[in-house]
Amino acid sequence: MKFVTFGELLLRLSPEGVGRFVQADRFGAVFGGGEANVAVALAQFGEEAAFVSRLPAHGIGEAAICALRKYGVDVREVQRGGSRIGIYFLEKGMAQRPSVVVYDRAGSAFAEAKASDFDWEKILRGADWFHFSGITAALSPELAKACEEGAAAAHRMGLRVSCDLNYRSKLWTEEQARPVLQRLVRSADLLIGNEEHIGSMLEIDLSRFEREETNLCREGCEAVAAEVTARYGCKTVAITQRRSITACENKFRAFLRRGSESAMSPRYTIQIADRVGSGDAFAAGILYTEAEGFAVQHAVDFAAASCCLKHSVEGDFSLMTAAEVEALASGGGSGAVQR
Numbered sequence: 001m002k003f004v005t006f007g008e009l010l011l012r013l014s015p016e017g018v019g020r021f022v023q024a025d026r027f028g029a030v031f032g033g034g035e036a037n038v039a040v041a042l043a044q045f046g047e048e049a050a051f052v053s054r055l056p057a058h059g060i061g062e063a064a065i066c067a068l069r070k071y072g073v074d075v076r077e078v079q080r081g082g083s084r085i086g087i088y089f090l091e092k093g094m095a096q097r098p099s100v101v102v103y104d105r106a107g108s109a110f111a112e113a114k115a116s117d118f119d120w121e122k123i124l125r126g127a128d129w130f131h132f133s134g135i136t137a138a139l140s141p142e143l144a145k146a147c148e149e150g151a152a153a154a155h156r157m158g159l160r161v162s163c164d165l166n167y168r169s170k171l172w173t174e175e176q177a178r179p180v181l182q183r184l185v186r187s188a189d190l191l192i193g194n195e196e197h198i199g200s201m202l203e204i205d206l207s208r209f210e211r212e213e214t215n216l217c218r219e220g221c222e223a224v225a226a227e228v229t230a231r232y233g234c235k236t237v238a239i240t241q242r243r244s245i246t247a248c249e250n251k252f253r254a255f256l257r258r259g260s261e262s263a264m265s266p267r268y269t270i271q272i273a274d275r276v277g278s279g280d281a282f283a284a285g286i287l288y289t290e291a292e293g294f295a296v297q298h299a300v301d302f303a304a305a306s307c308c309l310k311h312s313v314e315g316d317f318s319l320m321t322a323a324e325v326e327a328l329a330s331g332g333g334s335g336a337v338q339r
Contacts, residue, residue: 001047001048001128001129001291002047002048002049002050002126002127002128002129003038003039003042003047003048003049003050003127003128003129003130003131003287003291004050004051004052004077004123004124004127004129004130004131005035005036005038005039005049005050005051005052005130005131005132006035006051006052006053006118006130006131006132006136006146006147006150007033007034007035007036007051007052007053007110007132007133007135007136008033008035008036008053008086008105008108008110008111008135008136008139009031009032009033009036009051009053009055009064009065009067009068009078009085009086009110010031010032010033010085010086010087010088010105011029011031011060011064011085011086011087011088012029012030012031012032012087012088012089012090012276012315012316013027013028013029013087013088013089013090014027014028014030014089014090014091014092015027015028015091015092016028017092018092018093018094019091020091021089021091021100021102027089030067030314030315030316031063031064031067031068031316032276032277032315032316032317033086033135033316034133034135034136034164034166034279034280035051035053035131035132035133035135035136035280036051036053036068036073036316037277037280037281037284037316037317037318038131038164038280038283038284038287039051039068039073040068040071040073040317040318040319041280041281041284041285041306041310041317041318041320042284042287042288043071043072043073044071044072044318044319044320044321044322045284045288045321045322045325046321046322047287047288047291048074049072049073049074050073050074050075050076050077050127051068051073051074051075051077051078052077052078052118052123053078053079053110054078054079054080054081054082054109054110054112054113054117055078055079055080055082055085055109055110056080056081056082056083056084056085056109057080057081060085061080061085061109064085065078071317071319077123079113079117081109081113082108082109082110082112082113083109084107084108084109085108085109086103086104086105086108086109086110086111087103087104087105088101088102088103088104088105089101089102089104090276092247092274093246093247093248094247094248095246095247095248096246096247097247098244098247099247099275099276101170103170103171105139110139110143111139111140111143112140113140113142113143113146114142114146115142115143115145115146115149117146118146118149118150120149120150120152120153120154121153121157123150124150124153124154124157124159125157127154127157127159128159128160128291129154129159129160129161129162129287129291130150130151130154130159130160130161130162131161131162131163131164131283131287132147132150132151132162132163132164132184133163133164133165133166134163134164134165134166134167134168134177134181134184134197134201135166135168135171137177137180137181137184138167138168138171138172138177139171144180144184147184148183148184148187151163151184151187151188152187155187160189160190160290161187161188161189161190162188162189162190162191162192162283162286162287163184163185163187163188163190163191163192164192164193164279164280164283165181165185165191165192165193165194165197165198165201165202166193166197166279167181167197167200167201174200174201177201178200178201178203181201181202182201182202182203182232185202185228185232185234186232186233188232188234189234189235189236190234190235190236190237190238190286190287190290191228191232191234191236191237191238192238192240192282192283192286193238193239193240194239194240194241194242194279195215195216195221195224195239195240195241198224198228198239199224202228202231202232204224204227204228206220206224208220208223209223209224213243213251214243215241215243215253216239216241218255218264221239221241221255221257221262221264222255222257222262224237224239225237225239225255225257225262226257229257235258235259236256236257236258236259236290237256237257238254238255238256238257238282238283238286238300238303239254239255239256240252240253240254240279240282240307241253241254241255247272248271248272249269249270249271249272250269250270250272250275250311251267251268251269251270252267252268252270252304252307252308253265253266253267253268253304254282254300254303254304254307255300256286256296256299256300256303257296258296258299261296262296263296263297263299263300263301264300265300265301265303265304265305266301266304268304268305268308270308270311271311271312272311273311273312273313273314274310274311274313274314274315275311276315276316277310277315277316277317277318278307278308278310278311278318279307280310280316280318281306281307281309281310281318281320282303282304282306282307283303284306284318285299285302285303285304285305285306285307285325286299286300286303288302288303288306288322289302289303298329301329302325302326302329304329305325305326305328305329306318306320306325308328309324309325309328
């Protein structure tokens with residue numbers, strides 16, 4: 001199955017280890033970005049994955065493209081233009097100090113793109129799936145329109161469409177985001193989101209439901225997913241739940257509803273090397289299992305395991321094979337040396 005993802009590829013700059021910005025005299029550089037991360041993870045699972053974006057035609061833009069090509073992502077539809085690549089700075093958290101992200105992406109090649117730059121009939125020809133996130137829609141009205149037009153073309157051509165809510169408060173306000181994201185969610189067959197964003201962006205009252213620790217209980221997830229389907233038309237809804245104990249230790253589990261069937265994954269306690277991209281690894285896990293026809297319980301178990309394992313990999317990209325994810329989803333995960 002061929003997946004097409006649409007978004008911005010960014011340069012990520014970070015102090016060494018868990019150093020603070022004010023301590024840094026050098027920054028490590030990698031590339032990443034929500035939809036690009038999904039494409040890389042899908043390629044590692046053995047699926048055909050293409051990434052659509054816009055990058056400047058200079059050496060840094062070429063390095064970004066090579067970072068995707070290295071992991072088997074089709075980059076033929078990445079346009080070249082503009083003068084700069086978007087950047088984000090990441091200060092990794094430690095203990096009770098949270099991670100911090102600083103964006104420098106205004107005026108990037110992708111942020112300046114027009115909806116008319118993307119010929120979706122051509123781009124999506126031969127594909128089976130179109131994926132985007134709320135991050136792309138946040139960058140400009142033109143890119144929100146491009147997401148809408150891509151989704152509409154995908155439906156006309158018989159593709160399935162997925163949307164990861166991915167609300168980022170540093171990119172736009174809730175008041176700006178809600179009408180745009182609600183419109184985009186209505187174009188999606190599959191919605192992915194954490195319970196907080198589903199509540200705030202889709203205006204679903206979560207306070208009605210009982211909680212286990214800080215997250216919705218399974219019955220609450222059932223009700224929320226059913227309401228999303230009824231109000232927005234999404235046939236499949238995946239909800240993630242995260243509880244941050246410290247910056248180094250989180251608890252994570254997920255819920256999936258497909259039609260009349262639903263399932264909850266086990267809860268993982270995760271020791272974190274790098275949290276960035278873990279939600280994208282979950283999204284890739286759901287897309288992969290939908291493509292491969294996994295049963296609902298198997299699907300959510302696989303996607304949650306994919307998310308869990310990404311926390312062990314430095315950088316934005318999840319570099320786990322489907323077999324490695326399956327081993328954890330099937331009950332492995334002791335971390336013992338494999339000899």
